[in-house]
Amino acid sequence: MKLIGLCSVTFRDKSVDEIVDLAIENGLNYIEWGADIHLPPGDFEKAERIKNICQKNNIFYSYGSYFKYKEDDDINLVLATAEVLGAKDVRIWAKRISSKDISTLEYEKFIRVSKEICDKAKNKNININFENHRKTLTDTTKSAKKLLADIDKDNLYMYWQPQAGNNTSERLEAIDILKDKISNVHVFNWDDEFNRYPLKDARDEWKSYVDKLGDDRAYLLEFVEGDSIEQFREDAKVLKEIIGG
Template identity: 25%
Template structure:
């Protein structure tokens, strides 16, 4: 079953408590808390409050999105205080094609240490599928996971800026069943700066969501990159997403 939710960074101008209230009213069931701008490392009291607010609103915590290539004790303590089961990280700061051997093994070592550290907090580590990192394609992500070789490290997929259906289907086939969640959004020709309503890609997402749900495992479908970062877009895209999920 797919669990619909939203990433707080998609509504950067709003406080987390407001986002939680909006998400609950719209019919969403999960939240990803972004370190930037909503929960910086070390804000343990804030993390605990957010966890309570989510529980009261009936929202599951999908993950704590750090935006960082390394996990510090502060980040892990913050995720634990939040109650998130997963911490998202980036796989270095160079693409799989441009990274040299030294840079690659430094990133692999860093990710292995992240996975070991997170396991001590009973947290999984999700490597974000991002351009400009070692996890910039399904193939490079699988290679990276094999090289790190730690069961606590999992992939986290999002579509490229101008996705085509067949390559995205292939990505999911390669990464399943390890995927626990994906980000869902629509962009125009200018990429991440050109956000569209989710319904703009009705040719893409219903097929991918059905593929993700086919084996019956629980996974998260998280709204991100909302048009104008607005409450109206959250409402509209939630309606669209819930309709596609049936």
Template identity: 30%
Template sequence: MKTGLCTIAFRDRPFEAVLDLAVEAGFDGVEPWGKPDHTPDPFDADIVKRAAEAVQSRGLEVAQYGSYANPTDEGFDQQLSDAIEIADIYGTDMIRVWVGNCGSADAEEDQWNQAIEGFKTFCDRASDRGKVLVVEMHGNRLSDTVDGCMRLIEGVDRGNFRMNFQPMYTESPDQALDAAQAISPYVSTVHAQNYVQTGSNQRALIAEGLIDYRTLIGIFRTIRFDGYLEVE
């Protein structure tokens, strides 16, 4: 298991300043935030190449590219193409993606179908370039529950379609650990977050929040997880 820093955690700082923080803290790698000012919009290959050089020059890896490609968005084809190109430049085979525009309980069948068919296309094109899609578990998305994630996994049915586990503030500590246990065989990346209390998005230090990360990490060690645990 390696440790990483999601640069979105310091979105108000220049990208290279965040890289310096990652080095100082002893992280193995970073997840570049897929929005300005850490990633140009529209896509600019020269700017991304300079960012990749900045990462490499500091001895860091790119754990995954934190894209916002979402098969239910307009312009998904362009998002797809840009994400693959950016991941190539960064030298990572992992692309974080999002899914849907509402929670799984509120999604109509058409949105599920659009998401699943879009991810099939994305996975097939990404596979040709050696890339893996990693769907972030996130509130108010189709991936906000284990059941929602499993519906996506089973529907897409591609070997390069994986999950980015992230505990959610709407869950109790026990629920978060149960979710980690259930989804762990499909997880390629873990986002480490912690909270002051259930139902509140007020963040706590990883070691001081409600979720016991020693137990959480133990769940992933049991399955010999060798991906990135990233502080977000």
């Protein structure tokens, strides 16, 4: 089954039920539930409700946390929420510092803590996924590859997205290098200044990414031009055409 869906943060102003309705109406079967609005860590009652409504509608799902290794970030609460939700994948951020700016001592601590996080997640049958994001320790292909190797856990993966500042060839090279560790994919059409455009304008570019990545992972729309429902519907149609779903 091809997994095509959306991140709930695409529409932060919509309710859980409205997000599910959007998925169903547009023939999508996967939702990444964001922890900032739709499922805050520790809201176990809401996690149970989301699990039930997704399972009732045959929708797959994951948990998009905003754990960033800050002192007040609680990975135990994040994992407990994901466990109640029944999510097998949890997204976290590889700190909020560029890979070129971190000290050796701080990096070593990051690796040590990350190993502990992966072990805790494995005990709950959960995979940890870093986001391929600017101003984090996965902001370059080289740093991401090193980080994954240094942590060296079999339940550690990455979410991939086109890296700002890279051209299409560099992005395709990143896929080649990281492919075995790429789980879900965040889909959007932005320029380097983060201006948004219709996905159809990047159809050929995204087709080249999908051809390399294959269709055995989830492709999730994340943000659309103008936060428009109409644009979302068009982008969902284009994404399904690209993947063949």
